[in-house]
Amino acid sequence: MHKHHPIHCIVPPHMLEGIATKGTEAQKRLAISTLKTSEQMRGQRRALADFSAAAFRVAAVGGKERIVYDAKNGSNLPGTAVRKEGEAPTADVAVNEAYDGSGVTYDIYKEIYGRNSIDANGMRLDSTVHYQKGYDNAFWDGQQMVYGDGDENLPVSERLFNRFTIAIDIIGHELTHGVTQFEAKLTYFQQPGALNESMSDVFGSLVKQYQLKQSASQADWIIGAGLFTSNVNGVGIRSMKAPGTAYNDPVLGKDPQPAHMKDYVNTVSDNGGVHINSGIPNHAFYLTALELGGNAWEKAGQIWYVTLRDKLTSSSKFQDCANLTHQTAAELFGVGSMEQQAVKNGWAGVGLTVGAPTEPGGGCLAALLRLLGIGK
Amino acid sequence: MDVERIKFERTGGFAGMRIAADFELGDLPEEEAHTLAELLDDLDFGELPEQLMSDSSMSDQFSYTITVETEKWKHTVVTGDSSAPEKMQELLQMLNQLARKQARKQ
Numbered sequence: 001m002h003k004h005h006p007i008h009c010i011v012p013p014h015m016l017e018g019i020a021t022k023g024t025e026a027q028k029r030l031a032i033s034t035l036k037t038s039e040q041m042r043g044q045r046r047a048l049a050d051f052s053a054a055a056f057r058v059a060a061v062g063g064k065e066r067i068v069y070d071a072k073n074g075s076n077l078p079g080t081a082v083r084k085e086g087e088a089p090t091a092d093v094a095v096n097e098a099y100d101g102s103g104v105t106y107d108i109y110k111e112i113y114g115r116n117s118i119d120a121n122g123m124r125l126d127s128t129v130h131y132q133k134g135y136d137n138a139f140w141d142g143q144q145m146v147y148g149d150g151d152e153n154l155p156v157s158e159r160l161f162n163r164f165t166i167a168i169d170i171i172g173h174e175l176t177h178g179v180t181q182f183e184a185k186l187t188y189f190q191q192p193g194a195l196n197e198s199m200s201d202v203f204g205s206l207v208k209q210y211q212l213k214q215s216a217s218q219a220d221w222i223i224g225a226g227l228f229t230s231n232v233n234g235v236g237i238r239s240m241k242a243p244g245t246a247y248n249d250p251v252l253g254k255d256p257q258p259a260h261m262k263d264y265v266n267t268v269s270d271n272g273g274v275h276i277n278s279g280i281p282n283h284a285f286y287l288t289a290l291e292l293g294g295n296a297w298e299k300a301g302q303i304w305y306v307t308l309r310d311k312l313t314s315s316s317k318f319q320d321c322a323n324l325t326h327q328t329a330a331e332l333f334g335v336g337s338m339e340q341q342a343v344k345n346g347w348a349g350v351g352l353t354v355g356a357p358t359e360p361g362g363g364c365l366a367a368l369l370r371l372l373g374i375g376k
Numbered sequence: 377m378d379v380e381r382i383k384f385e386r387t388g389g390f391a392g393m394r395i396a397a398d399f400e401l402g403d404l405p406e407e408e409a410h411t412l413a414e415l416l417d418d419l420d421f422g423e424l425p426e427q428l429m430s431d432s433s434m435s436d437q438f439s440y441t442i443t444v445e446t447e448k449w450k451h452t453v454v455t456g457d458s459s460a461p462e463k464m465q466e467l468l469q470m471l472n473q474l475a476r477k478q479a480r481k482q
Binding site for chain 1: 389439462472
């Protein structure tokens with residue numbers, strides 16, 4: 001027999017780092033050893049998204065067209081169709097949430113931004129629920145939305161996540177990945193990736209605010225409210241109002257999001273921190289919307305939407321987004337308008353000065369992408 | 377193949393939280409160790425390409441890094457939710473469960 005040598009394992013690195021500084025001596029030693037192990041395990045890898053629309057299996061149709069599928073805890077997509085456009089609710093709450101949530105998302109894009117679905121050409125909205133067992137995630141696979149049931153396969157006392165259709169902003173978030181795929185095509189890596197994530201949080205939150213008819217000051221600006229079970233000390237996954245404060249839990253650790261450029265996190269994990277640094281542009285949007293008052297989806301949402309549709313490119317960084325939203329505000333509301341000033345103040349609140357130069361040529365990643373023929 | 381040690385890491389996802397596990401097969405309950413060994417054997421893990429990634433959008437998908445060590449070789453495979461072959465899904469789900477279980481024991 002070989003030597004028994006259990007190194008054990010880990011949850012998120014930010015939790016370990018907390019233990020390494022604040023835990024008991026034994027906890028510290030364990031945390032430091034696991035952190036070292038994980039550093040060794042962590043490979044340099046990145047995912048460059050190929051946003052080719054050519055492979056789309058869904059045909060363009062006239063208007064709002066939804067299908068919800070059931071993967072029946074398997075991995076085959078899309079699974080079995082269980083509710084189609086116009087059909088009555090089923091007995092399955094996840095099916096109905098996916099149907100209704102994608103419906104409200106379609107509505108805000110159509111009625112407020114004049115966009116007919118993800119591709120602006122009536123693309124059918126396909127969602128699959130009950131993906132795998134114990135799948136604590138939701139994602140956009142390039143063609144459709146996919147939702148897991150959380151950790152439903154664990155005993156109740158150990159569960160951390162509910163089903164991922166429970167929060168409508170998650171549904172808006174996933175669908176907006178589709179919109180970004182057809183428009184700015186933001187590369188899912190480092191700052192362009194964090195902007196991609198932020199756009200999904202912005203419009204995810206706006207879908208919820210639009211559904212609840214809440215003004216910017218009434219909204220909670222939480223992404224994924226209700227997703228955690230009562231075993232977790234947290235209100236949701238991310239806070240646009242106060243990034244870094246959504247959760248602080250013994251098992252999950254602390255929300256690692258920064259709210260300001262001075263706290264920008266350099267990491268190779270999570271495609272270069274796309275779900276971490278998105279806190280910075282998220283907060284800039286929140287500050288802008290709050291200063292403008294009223295419904296965030298109207299003025300602030302319009303400025304961000306037009307910027308996403310017409311101005312951002314695959315390699316855009318935070319400074320580009322600041323400059324381009326400022327430019328869009330001038331085009332929509334006038335140079336020197338209060339709307340343009342609110343955008344300027346929003347970015348200033350996260351440490352970015354509009355009008356400051358962006359890196360020549362968009363930086364190293366853009367150069368590489370151009371070389372590979374991927375970038376705009 | 378006589379698998380000795382498995383390292384597993386899951387990053388990304390909607391919540392951006394990372395989980396990982398690093399264990400010797402001999403430390404697991406016999407039945408679990410047997411199932412894992414069979415799944416790896418079935419996949420011919422040592423012969424899999426190091427990058428099993430698709431070209432499609434990765435938005436919010438989990439990224440998995442699995443390293444398997446035997447007496448003779450050590451092999452690492454990186455994959456994602458929609459790029460992992462169907463045959464690998466059961467292995468990924470089992471490793472996820474093991475990582476969660478071990479995390480709670482800390």
